[in-house]
Every structure is written in C-alpha cells, then in structure tokens.
Amino acid sequence: MLDTTDFLTSLQTVVGEAHVLTADDQVAGFLIDVRRRYEGDALCIVEPGSTAEVSDVVRLCARHRIPITPIGGNTGLVGSAAVVARKSESGEIIKGIGLSMRRMNRIREISPLAETITVEAGCVLQSIQDAAEAEDMQFPLSLSAEGSCQIGGNIATNAGGTAALRFGVTRNLVLGLEVVLPSGEIISRLSGLRKNNTGYDLKQLFIGSEGTLGIITAAVLRIFPRPLSRETALVAVDSVDAGLKILRRMKAAFGERVTAAEITEADYMRLVLEQMQGTRLPFEALPTWSLLLEVSDTREDTDLAALMQETLVKALEDELAQDVVIAQNDRQAEEFWFLRHAVSDAIRHSGPNMSHDSSVPLMCQEDYVEMTRERILEAFPDSRPLYVGHLGDGNMHLVVLFAQGRFPHPDDYNKVSGELDQIIDDVVSELQGGVTAEHGIGLSYRARLARAVGPEEIAIMRGIKRVFDPDNIMNPGKLFLGD
Amino acid sequence: MLDTTDFLTSLQTVVGEAHVLTADDQVAGFLIDVRRRYEGDALCIVEPGSTAEVSDVVRLCARHRIPITPIGGNTGLVGSAAVVARKSESGEIIKGIGLSMRRMNRIREISPLAETITVEAGCVLQSIQDAAEAEDMQFPLSLSAEGSCQIGGNIATNAGGTAALRFGVTRNLVLGLEVVLPSGEIISRLSGLRKNNTGYDLKQLFIGSEGTLGIITAAVLRIFPRPLSRETALVAVDSVDAGLKILRRMKAAFGERVTAAEITEADYMRLVLEQMQGTRLPFEALPTWSLLLEVSDTREDTDLAALMQETLVKALEDELAQDVVIAQNDRQAEEFWFLRHAVSDAIRHSGPNMSHDSSVPLMCQEDYVEMTRERILEAFPDSRPLYVGHLGDGNMHLVVLFAQGRFPHPDDYNKVSGELDQIIDDVVSELQGGVTAEHGIGLSYRARLARAVGPEEIAIMRGIKRVFDPDNIMNPGKLFLGD
Structure with a gap:
C-alpha cells in the first residue's frame, strides 16, 4: 500500500519542494478543462524542470504504478489532459499525478x-x-x-x-x-x-x-x-463545390502559394454579423457561402494581386463566383480574417451548442453539409446547424446551436448531444470520413472512436499501447473505453 | 505436416492455376535481387488479381503458418523482397511463398x-x-x-x-x-x-x-x-557548407519553388566525366563540389531565370560560389541532370564497390564527408571514397570504390564491407545520423539497425511486429536479426 506522504516527499526530492503542487488554489487551474466538462482529481501536480527530472518522476510513478497525465496548456477540447481518478479491480480509487510541462519552455x-x-x-x-x-x-x-x-x-x-x-x-x-x-x-x-x-x-x-x-x-x-507578400480575397459562392473549383484554379495558378481557403456558410456568417461589433460583409447580399482565400510568397516584389484578380474575375465570368472582393490593404485583409476567426466568439453567448470536428473527402463536403443538416433538423427542428470549414482539408466544423434555456438540466444536454453524435457519425461513416479531424479523442470521443474504426483496429491500438505501457500508467482512461 | 501439393492446389483455387508459378524459368526473376546478393527459395510465386484474392491467400498461409514475402518491382537494394527459407526451432526448413503484386496494377x-x-x-x-x-x-x-x-x-x-x-x-x-x-x-x-x-x-x-x-x-x-516553368543551374562551390548557404538564399528567394539541390564531389565527378561518353562540365576547372540547383513554378510566365541569376551572381560576389552556369535551354538542363544521374552507371564498370546511404543533420554533411574519408583511407589506403548527395535532405551517398580484382573471393569482399560498415556506423552515430536514409533495412542492414537504435527501441519494434503478426508469417527474417 502506497504511503501518499512518502510518495510526495520522493517527488519533492526529484523536482524540488516548490514544484510539487497540492494546495487547492495551486492545482485548480490544471484540473478543470477549458470547456469545463471534466473536473480532475489528482494526488498532486508535478512540474519538472528537465528531461532528466521527467524521467525520474516517471520511474518513481512506475515503481508504484501511479498513473501520469501530461498537461500542456490545458486548451484541449476533448479532455485528453484531464487527470481522472480510476477504480482498481478491487474497487479502490487510484489517483494519479498531473505532469505539467510548463517549466520546460526553453x-x-x-x-x-x-x-x-x-x-x-x-x-x-x-x-x-x-x-x-x-x-x-x-x-x-x-x-x-x-x-x-x-x-x-x-x-x-x-x-x-x-x-x-x-x-x-x-x-x-x-x-x-x-x-x-x-x-x-x-x-x-x-x-x-x-x-x-x-x-x-x-x-x-x-x-x-x-x-x-x-x-x-x-x-x-x-x-x-517567412512570406514577404500576401493577398487576401473574399469570394461569394453558392456551393462548396464551386468553392473547390475556384480553389483548384487558384492552386493551378499559384501552386503552393495558396495559404488559406476557409469557407463560412450563410447562417453562421449571419450570426457573426449579428453578434460581433463592427463587422460587415463587403458583399451586397449575404451569399450562401463566403470563401476566404489567401496567397502569400517569400518574395517581396510579386504580381500576386494581379494574378489573383485575373483568376477570380475569370471565376466570376464562368459563374463559379457570385462576387469577389480583393482586400485593398492590410486592414481590410484583417477584417476579412476577423469574420472567420470570430466564429468561436460569436457562438459563445448565443446559446447552448454542440461542436463537431469531422473531416470528409474534399469532394464530399457538400454532401456532408446537406446530409447532416437534413437529419439534424428532422430530429431537432428547433436547432440551428452552423457550418464553417477548412475547405482545402475537408475539415468542416459544425456547431449545432439551441435556444437559451433549452436544456434545464445537464442530462438533457447530454442526451441530445449523444443523439447528435450518432446522427453525425452515421453521415461520416457513409462518406468515409473521420469523426475527429483535429481535436482528438481524449475522454469525449472514446465511444465514437470505437464505432469509427471497428474492433480489429481498436485491438491493434490497444496492443500497441501495451507494448509501450504494459502497466497502463500513461494517461489511462483516454482513447479507449473501459480502461 | 503440410502437404505441399494440397497447399499449391488450394492457392490455385484462389488465384487461378495460371497465377501460381513454380517452374524455374517462371520464378527465377522473382528470386534473384537486383544486386544479385540474395537468392531466394520459395514454394511458389503467387500472383493475386484483387484485394479479395490477397486476403484469401493470406488466410490460407496463416492457417498453415506459411511465410509470405510481398514482391513489388524487385528493385530494392537491401533484400527486403528476398524470399528466404528459414529453419524452424526443430531444424526443419520452412519455405514461404512470394506474393507478386504485378497483376494489381490498376x-x-x-x-x-x-x-x-x-x-x-x-x-x-x-x-x-x-x-x-x-x-x-x-x-x-x-x-x-x-x-x-x-x-x-x-x-x-x-x-x-x-x-x-x-x-x-x-x-x-x-x-x-x-x-x-x-x-x-x-x-x-x-x-x-x-x-x-x-x-x-x-x-x-x-x-x-x-x-x-x-x-x-x-x-x-x-x-x-504540374510545373510549367523551370530553370536549372550548375554552381561550383568549394565546400558543402557553402552549398548549404547558397541553398538557404535560394529558398529565401524562391520559397518552395526550389525543387532540387544535388551535390557531387570532385572525385566522383571526375569518374563520371571519364566513364560516360559525351559528358562535359561547363566550368574551366573541376570544382571541389558541383551543385545542381533547380527551381520550378506552376506558372508559365515567371521571371525565375532573372531571379536565379540575381541570387547566384550575388553568391559569386560574396565568394560563396566559385562559378555559376545557368542552363540556356532544356537541352543544357538535361546535360546538367545527366551528370547527376550518371553516377550509378559510372560506377558500375569501374570496379568492386560498397554503397552507403546514410543521412546526417544538414549542417553535419561536411563533417560526415571529412570523417568518413579520413578513416576509410586510413583503413583502406587503396580505396576511393566517392560522394554524391541530396544536399537539402542531409542524405549523402557514399560509394567506396576499389580496383578491379581487389577481392579474389566473395569472403574478402564481405570482410572489407563489414569493416567499412563499422567505420561508417561510428561516424553516423557520432553525428547523430541514420545508417539508412532511403534504402531501408531488409536483410542487409539488420545488424546495423540493431547497433543504430539500441535494444529498447528494437524491443518496442519487435513488440509492434508481434501485435500485428503473432505467428511471424509476414516477411520473416527482415528488419530483425535472429528471426
């Protein structure tokens, strides 16, 4: 049986007394995740100052089979860095340590x-x-x-x-x-x-x-x-596929100098324009999709602007684009980018919502939007599905927004959230996509991972985990259900 | 005990009689590797026509624990596709099948x-x-x-x-x-x-x-x-580091439009000029290193040539480059590339040789050349170490050339080859490089892999192998010694 006091003393010997945190006010910031979905429960937070100290801390934990959860900036969205206590087979509560990497910042x-x-x-x-x-x-x-x-x-x-x-x-x-x-x-x-x-x-x-x-x-x-020149444009298009065709032409013209292609659907753009002070869209009417394009070059003296104009005017003529505005200066380029970056803030105070991070093949993004919207509105007619995507990556973020007060109790929220997961997973599966493009699995998506990749791959992943970590002390309970 | 005839019949049922090859003249081409170092010994060569057939062949082999070696174009340099028979623990010879992927070419x-x-x-x-x-x-x-x-x-x-x-x-x-x-x-x-x-x-x-x-x-x-414009230059430099500085300037000017940076040392270039009909170097004197640079762009109407000239003339003025020739047309560009590509043919009839494929950090390439040359010439004063490298990747190929007739017996060759391996591995280890940058491990480099990565990593790799392939039927004997 581990004596906690002895263990903490041993940790202090490795990293110094000041770097083993146990007081509530010291550890609180490490134990609540940024979305306030998970509250951790740790023996302590340890802050090693070198790789050698990390190694010594890990050896000490390994000897006592104490779980270790590495913690970075604690900005993850799926609970990967949540220091959750576990029950052993005999029912005993096993607490682990949080390993903050904050001091190793050279x-x-x-x-x-x-x-x-x-x-x-x-x-x-x-x-x-x-x-x-x-x-x-x-x-x-x-x-x-x-x-x-x-x-x-x-x-x-x-x-x-x-x-x-x-x-x-x-x-x-x-x-x-x-x-x-x-x-x-x-x-x-x-x-x-x-x-x-x-x-x-x-x-x-x-x-x-x-x-x-x-x-x-x-x-x-x-x-x-470092790029020394840059041009930014906002393009009104009436479908994701039209946006993809324009992106293809931009790549043919600019090669790898195309550095951004972000696309926002009308309803989400409307929310941004309503919620965020001082925003305006440079088009006469709100387009079905607003496509933000950026090209940049390591050269200073380029004709990026002329070529961008030529390419996008041709897209207008061919009726791929409905409207085009090229930023006339850095300030206008920043305004275009703000419209894109503001989506997170715009949603924050608009009501309870569920955020999804699927990716699908590039050519299936239109289908993804149509299929999810139709099924979500059928199941939840009072919901508002909002789309904003990294067009060139097939990573179409979807936020499903509900009215304030829609979920009196967290259980109500969780029930709807689970049903939404299933609806979206089905669409992702039909389109051969991935349920998480960039946010990861953590605690939140374990069931979805199991559904998405199937038992053979899960068995291989668990096998690999065992090769590295036979005693399951490294961030246990993440990725896989039932650990 | 497996009945070979039954097994072959089962294979025929899966892929069709015509696609299970056993006659000597049918299988010979699959069983000798391109460098003629390994002669395989297979039950047969199987040529499946679909993924479903591959799956059925594998299931059949798995049931009888028959080893499978996948065979592609058989152009590998380290014996990865050699179908070698093994001895079981009881001393029995176990032959496997070669799985040619040739027919799956859609x-x-x-x-x-x-x-x-x-x-x-x-x-x-x-x-x-x-x-x-x-x-x-x-x-x-x-x-x-x-x-x-x-x-x-x-x-x-x-x-x-x-x-x-x-x-x-x-x-x-x-x-x-x-x-x-x-x-x-x-x-x-x-x-x-x-x-x-x-x-x-x-x-x-x-x-x-x-x-x-x-x-x-x-x-x-x-x-x-696809790139629509392209410029090629040959630059005389007196060190690898000078070449790297020029490459850095080219990248600052052209960004990712720099598409090749290949460097050949004087002694290797001399061999190319001697051995290959019609080759000439566009410099007055043979430089210590000849650096081939290529830039290309997806645009047709660019000023690549002017900017390349400007950048390289500046390098001349700053004494980074000793001489510069920009190809005046496609034919001259091809001549420059031929000087680079001809290294393999130039060596072929020049005498027995050992070829190495190490990579080192970019800034250590000069050290790699100096250290290996000094130690190799000390150990084998009659050898001729020749260098040609992918400068931007740190992948410096080294061929050690000996006089015709130097090794009367294969054992003599193998002994020197083994000593050379050790000399080069030591240098690679001191410079924190890798013993094989692009050729792989196969049969040839198993001892070198074990030396290079150490027992912990080998244990992890073997553990991963077991997760996928607990019965060790997939290309056994490759990567790891003693399998």
Whole structure:
C-alpha cells in the first residue's frame, strides 16, 4: 500500500519542494478543462524542470504504478489532459499525478540554415512562432489557442489549424522527438534528420497519441522562409463545390502559394454579423457561402494581386463566383480574417451548442453539409446547424446551436448531444470520413472512436499501447473505453 | 505436416492455376535481387488479381503458418523482397511463398479537384507519374528505378528520391492505405482524408515496414499542379557548407519553388566525366563540389531565370560560389541532370564497390564527408571514397570504390564491407545520423539497425511486429536479426 506522504516527499526530492503542487488554489487551474466538462482529481501536480527530472518522476510513478497525465496548456477540447481518478479491480480509487510541462519552455536551438527549431514540450506555440520570426523564418502552425497552448500538446494531439492547407498538420512539421517512455527510459532523436528509414518510425506513434504511450519532452520542428507578400480575397459562392473549383484554379495558378481557403456558410456568417461589433460583409447580399482565400510568397516584389484578380474575375465570368472582393490593404485583409476567426466568439453567448470536428473527402463536403443538416433538423427542428470549414482539408466544423434555456438540466444536454453524435457519425461513416479531424479523442470521443474504426483496429491500438505501457500508467482512461 | 501439393492446389483455387508459378524459368526473376546478393527459395510465386484474392491467400498461409514475402518491382537494394527459407526451432526448413503484386496494377481513380490518385500496389511508379501528367498534374516521387519499381514497394520502404527536398519522402505523399493484415482481414482507408485524428495513425507504421506487418494492396496518394516553368543551374562551390548557404538564399528567394539541390564531389565527378561518353562540365576547372540547383513554378510566365541569376551572381560576389552556369535551354538542363544521374552507371564498370546511404543533420554533411574519408583511407589506403548527395535532405551517398580484382573471393569482399560498415556506423552515430536514409533495412542492414537504435527501441519494434503478426508469417527474417 502506497504511503501518499512518502510518495510526495520522493517527488519533492526529484523536482524540488516548490514544484510539487497540492494546495487547492495551486492545482485548480490544471484540473478543470477549458470547456469545463471534466473536473480532475489528482494526488498532486508535478512540474519538472528537465528531461532528466521527467524521467525520474516517471520511474518513481512506475515503481508504484501511479498513473501520469501530461498537461500542456490545458486548451484541449476533448479532455485528453484531464487527470481522472480510476477504480482498481478491487474497487479502490487510484489517483494519479498531473505532469505539467510548463517549466520546460526553453528554445534549445534555432537554425535558419538547417531550417529547424528545437524546443522543449512546454514552449507556448506563439513563443515558437516569435522565435522563428526573429530569424526571418516562420513556424506555420497556427490555431486560436496559440497564445497559451504548448507544443507538446500540439504534437500529442497532432494539431491542425488554418495553415494545414499549405504546410500540413503538426505531424508534417515534426522532424524528431525526445520522449520519456513509461519505464523512465529517455529516447532522444533530436538531430532533425529529414530522411531516416531505420525500422518502424516510432515518433509517428507518439504524434497524436494524447500522452498514452509516453511523455514528449522536446521536439525538433521544421521552419520555413517567412512570406514577404500576401493577398487576401473574399469570394461569394453558392456551393462548396464551386468553392473547390475556384480553389483548384487558384492552386493551378499559384501552386503552393495558396495559404488559406476557409469557407463560412450563410447562417453562421449571419450570426457573426449579428453578434460581433463592427463587422460587415463587403458583399451586397449575404451569399450562401463566403470563401476566404489567401496567397502569400517569400518574395517581396510579386504580381500576386494581379494574378489573383485575373483568376477570380475569370471565376466570376464562368459563374463559379457570385462576387469577389480583393482586400485593398492590410486592414481590410484583417477584417476579412476577423469574420472567420470570430466564429468561436460569436457562438459563445448565443446559446447552448454542440461542436463537431469531422473531416470528409474534399469532394464530399457538400454532401456532408446537406446530409447532416437534413437529419439534424428532422430530429431537432428547433436547432440551428452552423457550418464553417477548412475547405482545402475537408475539415468542416459544425456547431449545432439551441435556444437559451433549452436544456434545464445537464442530462438533457447530454442526451441530445449523444443523439447528435450518432446522427453525425452515421453521415461520416457513409462518406468515409473521420469523426475527429483535429481535436482528438481524449475522454469525449472514446465511444465514437470505437464505432469509427471497428474492433480489429481498436485491438491493434490497444496492443500497441501495451507494448509501450504494459502497466497502463500513461494517461489511462483516454482513447479507449473501459480502461 | 503440410502437404505441399494440397497447399499449391488450394492457392490455385484462389488465384487461378495460371497465377501460381513454380517452374524455374517462371520464378527465377522473382528470386534473384537486383544486386544479385540474395537468392531466394520459395514454394511458389503467387500472383493475386484483387484485394479479395490477397486476403484469401493470406488466410490460407496463416492457417498453415506459411511465410509470405510481398514482391513489388524487385528493385530494392537491401533484400527486403528476398524470399528466404528459414529453419524452424526443430531444424526443419520452412519455405514461404512470394506474393507478386504485378497483376494489381490498376489506377482506380484520379481527381485533380481533390488532388488525389488512388492506385493498386502493383502500379509501376512511372505509370502513376504518367496518369497524373495526363490530367495536368504531377506525382512528384522520382527515383532511378521508376520505370520498374512498384508503388507498393515504394510505400513499404518509404522511398526517397530527388524530389524529397520539395515534396518530402513517400510518407508525405500517402493519404491512405488499403492493407491486408496477417490474419487476412482487410483494412481499407482510401477516402483520402487530409486530417484525421482517430487514434494511433496505423498507416504510418505500414509505411516503411518492408512487408513485415501486412500487405499493402492499394493507396491514395497526393498529386500536385504540374510545373510549367523551370530553370536549372550548375554552381561550383568549394565546400558543402557553402552549398548549404547558397541553398538557404535560394529558398529565401524562391520559397518552395526550389525543387532540387544535388551535390557531387570532385572525385566522383571526375569518374563520371571519364566513364560516360559525351559528358562535359561547363566550368574551366573541376570544382571541389558541383551543385545542381533547380527551381520550378506552376506558372508559365515567371521571371525565375532573372531571379536565379540575381541570387547566384550575388553568391559569386560574396565568394560563396566559385562559378555559376545557368542552363540556356532544356537541352543544357538535361546535360546538367545527366551528370547527376550518371553516377550509378559510372560506377558500375569501374570496379568492386560498397554503397552507403546514410543521412546526417544538414549542417553535419561536411563533417560526415571529412570523417568518413579520413578513416576509410586510413583503413583502406587503396580505396576511393566517392560522394554524391541530396544536399537539402542531409542524405549523402557514399560509394567506396576499389580496383578491379581487389577481392579474389566473395569472403574478402564481405570482410572489407563489414569493416567499412563499422567505420561508417561510428561516424553516423557520432553525428547523430541514420545508417539508412532511403534504402531501408531488409536483410542487409539488420545488424546495423540493431547497433543504430539500441535494444529498447528494437524491443518496442519487435513488440509492434508481434501485435500485428503473432505467428511471424509476414516477411520473416527482415528488419530483425535472429528471426
């Protein structure tokens, strides 16, 4: 039987007394998730200052079979970093520790020549973007939580964001990892190799593993030349497919200089315009879909604007586009982007809602919208399905909004939420999509994962988990039901 | 005890009599590898015509625990597709089957709009390039065996090639796979999702697994807009580091339009000029390194040439470059490329040689060359170490050439080859590189893999192998020693 006091003392010996947090006011911020859906229950929060300390903490936990949940910026949307207590087979409550990576926030190295940056897991995403920019480079990963999310969490959840169209998801930006295995063993592959075929590529498993296989302590990431010119346009289209055709023409004209293609449906745009002060749409009428296009170039002296105009005017002539406005200056470009970024704030005070993050094949996005809208409105005629998508990634976010006061009790909300999950899962399955494009599984989506990939793949995933973590101490209870 | 005749009859029932090959003249081509290092010994070669047939063949083999080695274009350099017989624990010789994917060569679908092509594993790489080009798109994977290698093999070995600088290795081009597991179960994920975070990304394990986890039967791949303009230059530099600085400037100027950066050392270039009819170098003197640079754009009307001239003239002025020649037309560009591509032919008749495929961090390539050359010449003063590299990938190929007749007996060759491996592995380890950048492990590099990644990672890899293939029927004996 573990003596908690002894265990806490041992932890203090490893990381220092100040870095084992137990007081309610110290741990509270780590134990409630950003959506306030999960309240954790931990022995303590430990804040190691180095990879060696992480290793020692893990060895100590492994010896006593104490579960470990790594915590980054705590901005995840599915409860991956929730420190939940478990019941053992004998009914005993087993509490774990939360391992905050906050103190491991050094940028170890940056090399514009090698186009790499080596960072510790606790680095806030924005600090990495800034460090790259200071060297006239860019780290392209960008998402709304960038001011507080940590790169370790971005990697562990394979974060997506708005730059995925051009630069791919986090997986495509990681050249190497340093990890601590559940045994405490450190594996360090931080030399930034671009080609390496020595056996199975284990780092690919850690990317997106949500802390279930080990702890990511550092990473070497790709950086790119910084763009020096940029053009932004807003295009009115009457279907997703028309938007895709325009995107195809933009890519043929600009190649990889197309850096954003975000699409917002009329009803969601209307909500943004109603809710957000000072917003206006530069079109005469509200279009069925508003498509935001951005092109950028590492060169300063380009004719991006002329070519964009030419391509989009041709789209107007061919009746693919209903209207086109090219931003005349940076301020107008920012206004266009604000219309897109404001969707989260617009929804916040509009009523209870359920947010979905499916992806489908590019050509099925129109079907996804039509099928989900029809079935959702049939089941819940009082709901308002709102769509905004990363058009080039097939990642069509769907928020289902209800009137204030619709759910007097959390159980009412949960019941409707579960029924919605099933409706959306069925559509995703029919269209061969994925139920979570960028948010991950965590606690929220475990049943949906099981439904989506089927028993054979779940068995393989559990088998892989056991290879790394036979005692199931690494973030247990996540990804898989019944753990 | 398995009755071979019954087993062959069962196979015939699945794929048809004509597609179970046993006659010596039918199977010989499948059983000798391209470097003539391994001679296989198979029960038969089976040529399934569909994924369902692959599944049935695998189920049949699984029932009798008959090993299966998938065979693509048989162009691999490390024996991954060699059908080697094994001894069981009781000393019995166990022969397996070779599973040729040749007949599964359909292009199932191509969509320029979705920028995807769906192909069966037996498609020859060049046929995929051609299919993309017919739609005004490109499939960028390119390597010298492209006329005969098959995409299934490219994926199973995570092939690299000359386009990796811009488009990444095969892993970066695969959006989804259809595979047959060692149980016969088919897992099909061919909808081409660009973002999908539903649990561990199992397809990443299949990429580079060299047939040890299951059989890749089809894939959905990324295609890109086809380039319409292109400029090529040859630059004389006196060090790899000077070449890297020029590459950095090219990337700052052109961004991702830099599509090749290949570098050849003087002694290798001299051999090419001596051995290959009609070659000439456009410089007055043979430079220490010749750097081939290519930029290309999806636009037709660009000023690529002017900007390339400006960037390279500046490099001359700053004494990074010793000489610069920009190709004046397509014919001259082809001549420059021929100097690069001719390295394989130039070596072929020059004497016995050992070829290495290490990668090191970009900034360590100069060290890699100096350290290996010094140690190799110390150990073998009569050898001639020759270098040619994918500069932007850190993948510096090294061929160690000896005089004709140096090794009277294969054992002499093998002894020197083993000593060379150790010298090079030590350097790679000191520089935190990888012993194989793009060729893979197969039979040839198993000891080197074990040395390179250490016992913990080998144990994890073996554990993963067991999860997929508990009876070890999928390409046994590859990757791991002693299987």
